[in-house]
Amino acid sequence: MINKVSTAAEAVAKIRDGDLVIANFWGPGSPAHLWRALLDHGAKDLTLCINNYVPKADVLREKGTPDPSLILAQTKKIMAAFTSIRAEEVSPIAEVINKRLQEGSLEFESMSHGNLVERLYAAALRLGGIYSPIGVGTVIEEGKEKRVINGVEYLFQEPIRPDVGLISAAKADRLGNLVYHGTARASNPIIAMASRYVIAEVFEIVDPGELDPDHIVTPGIFVDRVVRIPDDDPVGRERRREWIMASIKFREEQNAKAEAARRGDA
Amino acid sequence: MKDRLTDELTAMRAAKELAPGDYCNLGIGVPLLCVSYIPEGVMIQSENGVIGYGPVYENDELDLIDPDMIDAGMRYFRPLPGMAFFDQLTSFCMIRSGRLISILGGLQVSEKGDVAIHATSEENKTPRIGGSMDLAWGARRLIIAMTHNAKDGSPKVVRNLTMPVTAAACVDLIVTDIAVIKVTDSGLLLQEFAPGWTPEEIINQTEASLIIASDLKEMEF
Numbered sequence: 201m202i203n204k205v206s207t208a209a210e211a212v213a214k215i216r217d218g219d220l221v222i223a224n225f226w227g228p229g230s231p232a233h234l235w236r237a238l239l240d241h242g243a244k245d246l247t248l249c250i251n252n253y254v255p256k257a258d259v260l261r262e263k264g265t266p267d268p269s270l271i272l273a274q275t276k277k278i279m280a281a282f283t284s285i286r287a288e289e290v291s292p293i294a295e296v297i298n299k300r301l302q303e304g305s306l307e308f309e310s311m312s313h314g315n316l317v318e319r320l321y322a323a324a325l326r327l328g329g330i331y332s333p334i335g336v337g338t339v340i341e342e343g344k345e346k347r348v349i350n351g352v353e354y355l356f357q358e359p360i361r362p363d364v365g366l367i368s369a370a371k372a373d374r375l376g377n378l379v380y381h382g383t384a385r386a387s388n389p390i391i392a393m394a395s396r397y398v399i400a401e402v403f404e405i406v407d408p409g410e411l412d413p414d415h416i417v418t419p420g421i422f423v424d425r426v427v428r429i430p431d432d433d434p435v436g437r438e439r440r441r442e443w444i445m446a447s448i449k450f451r452e453e454q455n456a457k458a459e460a461a462r463r464g465d466a
Numbered sequence: 467m468k469d470r471l472t473d474e475l476t477a478m479r480a481a482k483e484l485a486p487g488d489y490c491n492l493g494i495g496v497p498l499l500c501v502s503y504i505p506e507g508v509m510i511q512s513e514n515g516v517i518g519y520g521p522v523y524e525n526d527e528l529d530l531i532d533p534d535m536i537d538a539g540m541r542y543f544r545p546l547p548g549m550a551f552f553d554q555l556t557s558f559c560m561i562r563s564g565r566l567i568s569i570l571g572g573l574q575v576s577e578k579g580d581v582a583i584h585a586t587s588e589e590n591k592t593p594r595i596g597g598s599m600d601l602a603w604g605a606r607r608l609i610i611a612m613t614h615n616a617k618d619g620s621p622k623v624v625r626n627l628t629m630p631v632t633a634a635a636c637v638d639l640i641v642t643d644i645a646v647i648k649v650t651d652s653g654l655l656l657q658e659f660a661p662g663w664t665p666e667e668i669i670n671q672t673e674a675s676l677i678i679a680s681d682l683k684e685m686e687f
Binding site for chain 1: 630
């Protein structure tokens with residue numbers, strides 16, 4: 201009988217020093233419970249592949265929610281498609297990254313969000329790489345082979361095949377079949393298909409047969425471990441709303457400050 | 467100093483470019499404000515994985531939010547009939563399909579329609595490209611909604627970009643807080659001015675050469 205249900209600690213125990221780990225870093229679809237397990241696990245020299253900043257780390261810590269930016273202490277390289285949020289919003293993770301870059305203790309590879317998903321797609325299909333039209337003539341071009349195909353310029357992009365994919369879904373069964381809710385689907389399905397070892401955290405585990413086969417987005421074959429977030433965990437069903445509300449309040453305050461500063465400048 | 471349009475009014479003017487049946491992605495900043503002025507029948511796409519979503523919740527309605535329904539600007543939105551969720555691979559297939567109109571913010575636009583959207587600074591040494599390269603490259607029509615001048619007063623509509631390029635020769639229309647400018651093969655065409663502004667005053671705030679349209683008119687909202 202296939203049973204992939206496990207605790208977070210058991211599931212992350214397989215992660216090794218130096219692994220390439222990918223996950224949505226923040227917001228709906230980010231595996232907050234697994235980030236904490238990875239922190240506790242203490243794997244070092246990780247390469248992190250992420251797509252956004254953590255804008256409100258202080259609020260997270262205050263509410264007992266795991267702050268993924270702490271994982272930077274265990275990281276030697278970041279591959280990222282950070283969002284172009286407004287210049288005045290400098291998040292704590294950006295400060296840490298800048299400091300580490302200055303020290304020369306961190307490698308950083310920048311890409312567009314589309315580059316990230318296409319490179320994962322290439323890995324999922326086990327392609328040798330792809331020619332992408334995105335980034336020609338930009339900072340992305342540096343060190344990449346350029347090729348003209350039918351009159352259009354393309355850049356060669358290598359696949360990203362993560363050792364570990366940490367994902368988040370709404371519901372699972374013990375076979376690892378997953379369904380998602382809302383925008384929390386994010387890049388989780390493609391992370392599941394591209395990664396060698398996949399851990400899914402979910403709010404609910406149901407019996408096989410209870411998920412409508414027509415609605416399963418990630419079939420269980422792509423998932424190695426399923427971890428249920430306890431309801432009373434800070435990121436669990438019951439308490440999740442609490443810190444989301446605190447985060448919204450914090451953001452409003454930051455926006456008001458930025459707006460006041462902007463008016464002051466003008 | 468002369469009055470310029472507020473961000474809300476700039477967004478309102480940019481939103482007038484959309485018509486029922488259009489699919490549109492709104493970038494972070496001024497473009498996201500367009501969401502309040504979009505005509506009915508326009509489907510808004512957000513690159514994190516939703517299309518056809520409704521207006522965002524106001525601060526006094528937060529008990530209504532669904533924590534898993536958020537746009538790329540991290541704002542919680544109302545569901546709408548016909549809305550669809552998808553993963554980000556599907557999302558970027560959509561973005562590069564040539565079926566979407568993109569309204570994005572900008573730091574600089576050149577005479578040739580090159581655009582700089584991401585930049586690095588002392589505080590942010592890593593380029594924050596996000597989805598901007600894909601959105602600019604893949605759009606059926608690219609509209610840049612931004613202030614006409616930077617905080618230090620320097621023009622943002624320039625001959626050649628001095629900031630890192632995000633996408634080359636992609637921009638179709640520039641909507642600023644003082645003007646509407648169309649990018650054409652023969653150069654930048656000044657089509658509309660903000661209330662109270664003359665073409666000469668706009669030219670003085672612009673580094674690139676502007677051709678004055680024969681049907682130049684005051685902006686309407």
